[in-house]
Structure formats: structure tokens, C-alpha cells
Amino acid sequence: MADLEGNLDAKKYAPQTPLATFSHAVRGASNLDWGMQHRLSRIINPETGRTVMLAFDHGYFQGPTRGLERIDLNIAPLEAHADALMCTRGALRTSIPPATSAGLVLRASGGPSILKDLSDEHTAMAMNDAVRIGADAVAVQVFIGGEHESRSVQNLTTLVDAGYDAGIPVLGVTAVGKELTRDARYLGLATRIIAELGAQIVKTYYCDEGFEDVVAGCPVPVIMAGGKKLPELDALTMASRAVRAGAAGVDMGRNIFQSAQPAAMLTAVRAVVHDDADPQDAYEIFREAAS
Numbered sequence: 001m002a003d004l005e006g007n008l009d010a011k012k013y014a015p016q017t018p019l020a021t022f023s024h025a026v027r028g029a030s031n032l033d034w035g036m037q038h039r040l041s042r043i044i045n046p047e048t049g050r051t052v053m054l055a056f057d058h059g060y061f062q063g064p065t066r067g068l069e070r071i072d073l074n075i076a077p078l079e080a081h082a083d084a085l086m087c088t089r090g091a092l093r094t095s096i097p098p099a100t101s102a103g104l105v106l107r108a109s110g111g112p113s114i115l116k117d118l119s120d121e122h123t124a125m126a127m128n129d130a131v132r133i134g135a136d137a138v139a140v141q142v143f144i145g146g147e148h149e150s151r152s153v154q155n156l157t158t159l160v161d162a163g164y165d166a167g168i169p170v171l172g173v174t175a176v177g178k179e180l181t182r183d184a185r186y187l188g189l190a191t192r193i194i195a196e197l198g199a200q201i202v203k204t205y206y207c208d209e210g211f212e213d214v215v216a217g218c219p220v221p222v223i224m225a226g227g228k229k230l231p232e233l234d235a236l237t238m239a240s241r242a243v244r245a246g247a248a249g250v251d252m253g254r255n256i257f258q259s260a261q262p263a264a265m266l267t268a269v270r271a272v273v274h275d276d277a278d279p280q281d282a283y284e285i286f287r288e289a290a291s
């Protein structure tokens with residue numbers, strides 16, 4: 001307890017100055033509770049309103065993917081360069097240093113492996129474990145139009161309810177099956193449904209035509225998913241187009257950890273996302289950093 005001796009009377013109430021109000025840089029987040037806004041600020045940089053999230057949760061259905069053979073060796077050295085990490089709790093607990101300052105987005109749905117129907121997911125993590133770990137958000141796959149659409153929507157809404165109890169935001173991921181087209185019409189439908197059902201962030205694929213409409217129609221931040229490995233310049237170009245169309249950043253996996261120079265690629269992606277670097281300039285940043 002503070003020493004009570006010699007206390008000075010409080011005088012500086014500034015009665016003419018209204019109490020400070022804060023508006024939040026994250027789209028749609030101004031009416032959320034303080035803890036949720038705080039966690040969103042740990043994922044999305046409040047200075048730029050954007051994020052570079054490094055996704056390496058692939059093992060939850062694919063096992064050891066190329067580039068993720070040893071997460072402690074391949075990914076842990078990159079964590080300091082990412083705004084946020086997206087991974088499973090198993091990868092985090094075993095292979096990522098607890099002293100990381102990156103935001104943490106933990107995969108919370110799963111079930112089937114690549115040997116089965118991937119859309120047949122359930123929730124795969126309780127919210128109290130996300131709290132225990134110190135997660136800033138949990139991620140759930142939503143299969144709009146898929147065979148198990150309703151269950152995946154229920155996975156989302158169950159986590160959203162638990163997330164409100166704990167103050168932890170939910171990242172809803174639009175899962176695109178082989179039979180579904182990744183066009184603006186579909187992505188606009190899926191992202192909007194996920195946001196309206198309560199996700200505070202949505203992750204979706206980029207589409208060449210109409211991506212700005214997908215973003216505009218979604219009342220929460222849209223983060224671009226990376227997808228299969230592309231040549232570095234192509235991946236940087238796609239990221240640039242997405243953020244210029246309004247995306248709040250990227251959540252990229254294979255295009256970073258399967259690059260011949262993952263740290264250099266992460267640096268170049270940061271330049272595109274946070275500094276609006278031209279893709280060609282960012283590619284030069286990649287080449288320089290790689291050499």
C-alpha cells in the first residue's frame with residue numbers, strides 16, 4: 001500500500017476538458033470490449049491498420065509440409081519479423097519461444113486429415129486453453145456451400161460466444177473446396193456471412209476481379225490468405241493488389257516458408273503491406289535481403 005504520509009491534495013481535474021475517447025483503427029471494432037480491442041491491436045498494427053501474419057498451421061491436417069519439417073528451426077527464427085503468428089497450440093507449445101512478442105492466432109477447428117473429407121471439421125480447442133496460452137485470437141474454418149456448412153457455421157458461432165466470454169476475437173477463414181469457385185461473388189458471400197455471424201476478422205483468398213467489393217461488403221477486417229507457392233514477385237504482386245483493394249494485410253504461409261529465403265520474403269511482404277511498396281521495389285528488397 002502507498003505511504004499515506006505527506007500526500008498532496010489532488011487538484012488537476014481539468015473540468016473543461018472532456019474525457020478522452022478512443023477510436024479504433026480496426027474496422028468494425030469500436031464497439032467491442034476493451035480486451036478484445038487490445039488483442040486486435042496485437043494482431044493488426046494500429047499505426048498502419050494492417051498485419052503481416054505468418055501462417056504455419058498446415059500440420060493440423062497435412063502433417064509435415066515442406067518448409068515446416070522443423071518448426072523450431074524453420075519458423076521460430078522468423079517470429080520476430082511477423083506481426084502475428086497463426087498456428088496450432090501444439091506447434092506453439094513445442095516450438096515457439098514463449099518470449100515472442102508477436103500476436104498469437106491459434107487454430108481452433110480441425111478433425112479430418114488430407115486422407116478424409118476436409119470440410120468435416122469440429123471445434124478443436126477450448127477457449128479456456130486459448131486464455132491459458134495468452135492467445136490474441138482463435139481461427140476457425142468455415143465451409144460456406146460445403147457439405148458440412150451448418151456444422152462449420154456452428155463451430156464459428158460456438159467459438160464467437162466463447163470468445164465474447166473471454167474477450168478473445170475469432171478469425172473466420174473462408175474455406176474454398178475444390179468444387180467452389182474463388183470469385184468475388186462467392187468470396188463476398190462467404191466473408192459477409194462469417195462477419196455477420198460474429199467473427200471479428202475474416203481471412204479469405206484474393207480474386208483478380210472485384211476483390212475491393214468483397215472487402216467493402218465485409219464490416220470487419222479482411223486479411224488475404226496466401227495460397228500455393230508462387231514465384232516471389234507474383235506473391236508480392238498479389239499481396240500488393242489485396243492491400244490496395246482494402247485488405248487489412250495478409251496471412252501467408254507457403255509463400256514465405258517455402259521461399260528459398262523465408263526471412264527475406266517476410267521483409268519484402270512487410271514492405272508491401274506496411275509501406276505500400278510497389279511489388280517490383282519489394283522484389284528488389286527481397287533480392288537484396290536474400291543476398
Ligand code: R5P
Nearest residue numbers: 055058173226227252253254
Ligand atoms: C487455411 O485456412 C489454413 O489456415 C492454412 O493452413 C493457411 O492459411 C495456409 O496458408 P497458405 O495458404 O498461405 O500456405
